[in-house]
Amino acid sequence: xxxxxxxxxxxxxxxxxxxxxxxPADNYKAYxxxxxxxxxxxxxxxxxxxxxxxxxHTDAKSMxxxxxxxxxKAIKEGGPxxxxxxxxxxxxxxxxxxxxxxxxxxxxxxxxCKFG
Amino acid sequence: xxxxxxxxVLGFSGAVLAEGGMLQESCAACHNIKGPATQTLKAAFExxxxxxxYAGNKYRQEWLVSWLQKPSRIRxxxxxxxxxxxxxxxxxxxxxxxxxxxxxxxxxxxTSVAAELMKLKPHNDLIAKEKIESGTIxxxxxxMAFNKFLGCMACHLIEPExxxxxxxxxxxxAKRLQPQYIVSFxxxxxxxEPKSMMPNKxxxxxxxxxxxxxxxxxxxxxxxxx
Numbered sequence: 001x002x003x004x005x006x007x008x009x010x011x012x013x014x015x016x017x018x019x020x021x022x023x024p025a026d027n028y029k030a031y032x033x034x035x036x037x038x039x040x041x042x043x044x045x046x047x048x049x050x051x052x053x054x055x056x057h058t059d060a061k062s063m064x065x066x067x068x069x070x071x072x073k074a075i076k077e078g079g080p081x082x083x084x085x086x087x088x089x090x091x092x093x094x095x096x097x098x099x100x101x102x103x104x105x106x107x108x109x110x111x112x113c114k115f116g
Numbered sequence: 117x118x119x120x121x122x123x124x125v126l127g128f129s130g131a132v133l134a135e136g137g138m139l140q141e142s143c144a145a146c147h148n149i150k151g152p153a154t155q156t157l158k159a160a161f162e163x164x165x166x167x168x169x170y171a172g173n174k175y176r177q178e179w180l181v182s183w184l185q186k187p188s189r190i191r192x193x194x195x196x197x198x199x200x201x202x203x204x205x206x207x208x209x210x211x212x213x214x215x216x217x218x219x220x221x222x223x224x225x226x227t228s229v230a231a232e233l234m235k236l237k238p239h240n241d242l243i244a245k246e247k248i249e250s251g252t253i254x255x256x257x258x259x260m261a262f263n264k265f266l267g268c269m270a271c272h273l274i275e276p277e278x279x280x281x282x283x284x285x286x287x288x289x290a291k292r293l294q295p296q297y298i299v300s301f302x303x304x305x306x307x308x309e310p311k312s313m314m315p316n317k318x319x320x321x322x323x324x325x326x327x328x329x330x331x332x333x334x335x336x337x338x339x340x341x342x
Contacts, residue, residue, distance in 0.1 A: 026157045029198055030313065033208075034271060034282035038198075043207025045193055046271055046280030078317075086267040093306055093316035 024106035027099055031091060032057075040110045052085040063111035071104045138225065139232055143168060151238060153309050160311040161196050165218075167309065171233035173243050174297045180233060183292070184226035187218035190288070192273065192281035197313075210281060239300075242307060246296040249325045255337065258330030266317060274334065283313065290335035295328050302327055 022030075028040075035044040040057035047054060057063065066074075073081050075095070079088030095103070108114065139149050146164035153167060154160045171180075194200040194215045202211040221229060237243075253261075263269040269279035272286040279286070289298065300307070302324050305314035319327070 020156065022157050026161075030157050030160065030196075030311070031315075033198055033201075034280070034313070037208050038201060038203065041207070044282075045197065045201045045208040045210060046282050047207060049278055049280070050270065086265060087270040089267065089270070089315040089317055091315055093304070093318075094312075 021096065021099060021102075024099070024102040027095060027103055028106055031094065032103075035087070050087055052087055054088070057107050057110040058112075060111045060113040063107065064113040064115060067115045068104050068108075071107055072100055075100050075103055138229055139168075142219075143229070149236070154311050157311055160313075161198065163195050165195055168233060169236055170239045170308070172235055172237035173239045174293060175233065176292060176294060177230050177234050179292050180230035181223075181226050184221045184229060185223055187220055189215070189217075190284045190292070192285070197282040239308070242300045243294075243296045246299045246303075248295045248299065248328060251325065251329050253326055253329040253333060255330075255333050258326070258333055261323070261326060262330055266319070266323070271313075286331060287334040287337070290328070290331040295332075298328050298331060299324055 032040075033044060035046050035050075035054040036042055036057055037044040037047075037054075042054040042056040044054060055062065070082055074084065074088060076090060076092040076097070078090035079085040081090070091100070143149055148154065148163075148167040149169050151167070151169035153169075154163065191197070193210050200211050200214045201208045203209075259274070263274065263279075268274065268286060271280040271283040273279040273281065274286050276285075276287065301314070302317075302319060304316055305312040306316060
């Protein structure tokens with residue numbers, strides 16, 4: 001019994017560690033900056049040949065036109081899920097729902113704006 | 117005297133290589149050769165080169181032998197890309213001053229290191245799941261499918277001067293990588309590297325197979341062009 005308990009505890013500790021949450025700033029730096037740019041202005045290192053320019057996350061006007069749910073969906077399922085570009089890929093296998101929610105809040109910080 | 121030292125050094129390097137010593141001594145400074153895969157972004161940001169602990173599941177041996185003798189950059193913005201960009205007038209650009217070149221090995225060392233790397237196969241299970249269906253796809257059709265409809269070019273160069281630069285170049289991928297690895301990695305990048313910069317695009321089996329055919333088409337063209 002005691003052995004089983006220790007095993008269970010170890011298993012729990014391991015799975016928590018394996019799914020350790022990243023900070024939204026680190027997730028943004030890892031996955032978003034390549035296209036949306038180090039300043040979040042949509043001028044990432046990848047944009048030269050793109051047919052559609054990535055969203056400027058500091059643009060309060062356009063960002064306030066998107067609800068948190070829409071931003072969540074775009075990150076999780078990719079651009080086409082909100083009728084936007086295929087160049088924005090789905091990050092649902094990379095990020096947990098909690099991390100995506102954090103990223104949405106990070107975007108609100110960058111645009112200094114709310115929906116509506 | 118000099119000759120004696122040279123012979124000693126050569127003899128030593130041969131002995132070290134025979135034990136896979138170069139991997140431990142030199143390669144391990146920049147590459148993860150023992151596993152497990154990187155588990156945190158903080159560690160991913162520090163990466164100086166791709167993980168090699170599953171090299172035997174990933175690379176084509178003949179390509180390793182040739183590349184190690186004449187290494188060229190595969191990721192235009194280095195690894196990790198965020199450590200090699202700077203703000204420019206039109207947006208972020210690659211800061212080439214921060215990029216370092218890979219050392220070139222002699223033919224003998226390259227052959228021996230490649231042989232050692234090919235022994236590293238911890239992911240035979242992932243490879244065994246994959247089958248390659250033969251087929252071809254024209255460059256034009258491939259471009260339509262994978263750039264217009266799937267958007268690979270956002271992060272990858274599909275020609276030497278066309279595409280994104282944060283990921284590895286795609287036009288040489290089929291020359292570098294085993295087809296089963298390509299299929300497995302596209303199907304689930306996170307199964308290989310939990311902190312991979314590559315998203316899982318949830319491609320259908322048909323599209324994954326077509327992707328391999330397209331990469332083969334691109335690589336053949338790149339070879340012919342050289």
